[in-house]
Amino acid sequence: MIDTDGLTRVFGEITAVDELTLHVKEGEVFGFLGPNGAGKTTTVRMLASLISKSSGSATVAGYEIGDSSAELKLRRQIGLLPENVGLYEGMSAYRNLEYYGRLNRLDSTTLRKNIERLLRMMDLWEKRDLPVGTFSKGMKQKVAIARALVHDPVLLFLDEPTANLDPEAAKMVRDFILELKRDQRTIFLNTHHLDEAERICDRVGILKTRLLTVGTLEELKAQLWGTRTVVRLEHASESIVTALRARLGARKIEVSGNRLLIEVADPERENPEIAEAVLASGGRLRELTQLSPSLEEVYLRLIREEGPAA
Ligand SMILES: Nc1ncnc2c1ncn2[C@@H]1O[C@H](COP(=O)(O)OP(=O)(O)OP(=O)(O)O)[C@@H](O)[C@H]1O
Numbered sequence: 001m002i003d004t005d006g007l008t009r010v011f012g013e014i015t016a017v018d019e020l021t022l023h024v025k026e027g028e029v030f031g032f033l034g035p036n037g038a039g040k041t042t043t044v045r046m047l048a049s050l051i052s053k054s055s056g057s058a059t060v061a062g063y064e065i066g067d068s069s070a071e072l073k074l075r076r077q078i079g080l081l082p083e084n085v086g087l088y089e090g091m092s093a094y095r096n097l098e099y100y101g102r103l104n105r106l107d108s109t110t111l112r113k114n115i116e117r118l119l120r121m122m123d124l125w126e127k128r129d130l131p132v133g134t135f136s137k138g139m140k141q142k143v144a145i146a147r148a149l150v151h152d153p154v155l156l157f158l159d160e161p162t163a164n165l166d167p168e169a170a171k172m173v174r175d176f177i178l179e180l181k182r183d184q185r186t187i188f189l190n191t192h193h194l195d196e197a198e199r200i201c202d203r204v205g206i207l208k209t210r211l212l213t214v215g216t217l218e219e220l221k222a223q224l225w226g227t228r229t230v231v232r233l234e235h236a237s238e239s240i241v242t243a244l245r246a247r248l249g250a251r252k253i254e255v256s257g258n259r260l261l262i263e264v265a266d267p268e269r270e271n272p273e274i275a276e277a278v279l280a281s282g283g284r285l286r287e288l289t290q291l292s293p294s295l296e297e298v299y300l301r302l303i304r305e306e307g308p309a310a
């Protein structure tokens with residue numbers, strides 16, 4: 001659905017996005033993470049054909065970006081919730097959606113149906129005739145999300161969709177994203193909410209001008225640390241620990257009270273070996289569990305290793 005190759009955008013002296021090579025599959029929810037100024041919005045704006053690229057290439061929903069003859073067709077395939085929602089404040093919620101749907105050449109019956117469905121879903125149908133300028137920021141955000149969807153796009157770019165929302169509305173938007181996914185749509189989501197990414201994304205990429213990593217959450221977690229197994233013993237005596245170290249060879253073992261933290265590469269294979277080694281060395285096993293880092297740990301470690309933004 002999205003394929004980029006060395007995609008780069010320079011603003012004067014600043015390289016905002018540097019050689020981004022990325023593949024987003026059809027039907028997946030892809031989370032794009034990274035600190036302020038990392039280039040997430042710039043990436044989305046290039047992919048949505050709102051700004052030009054400096055170099056590299058990308059195809060989006062089958063169209064090459066930067067090819068002016070394909071630009072209109074590309075726009076009709078995609079929906080965008082921009083960072084600054086940019087609605088017509090003097091126009092009603094209904095008229096905002098209608099205007100945008102018409103721009104995308106939607107027939108009026110489908111358009112009316114879509115507007116009603118979306119505004120009802122966003123709990124704004126009763127307020128449809130009020131000027132958007134009188135809405136709260138969360139309500140505006142909801143209208144902008146509806147606008148991004150009014151022409152039934154196959155690919156949706158959401159630039160921090162829950163940034164202005166109260167917890168209940170944020171949950172509604174997340175559930176809605178999952179519903180769109182069940183409907184086979186592809187979603188590219190910029191977010192600072194790591195828990196949101198953990199809950200709804202199939203894969204995530206971490207950007208800091210350059211793409212630092214990309215993968216499923218499990219891949220990211222494993223790639224950074226390997227995973228660790230926690231073994232709680234009835235009593236972790238010196239002699240048991242020494243015997244374990246001898247049996248488990250090169251694996252790193254940290255001892256904390258009666259708990260041992262053992263680095264493992266392949267838990268499925270190694271955990272039974274660990275259990276056997278504990279018993280063989282005379283230890284009594286109280287508990288054996290797998291510990292994997294949170295996305296937040298992965299994120300912070302990667303971002304810090306990378307140093308300050310260029
Ligand atoms: N129109 C522009 N002119 C000049 N510089 C720009 C422009 N747009 C973005 N930049 C610069 O490009 C870099 C990336 O900005 P961008 O908005 O893409 O980051 P972001 O990852 O979306 O950050 P945030 O999380 O704060 O939204 C920043 O250094 C920003 O100042």
Ligand SMILES: [Mg+2]
Nearest residue numbers: 040041042083
């Ligand atoms: Mg941004």
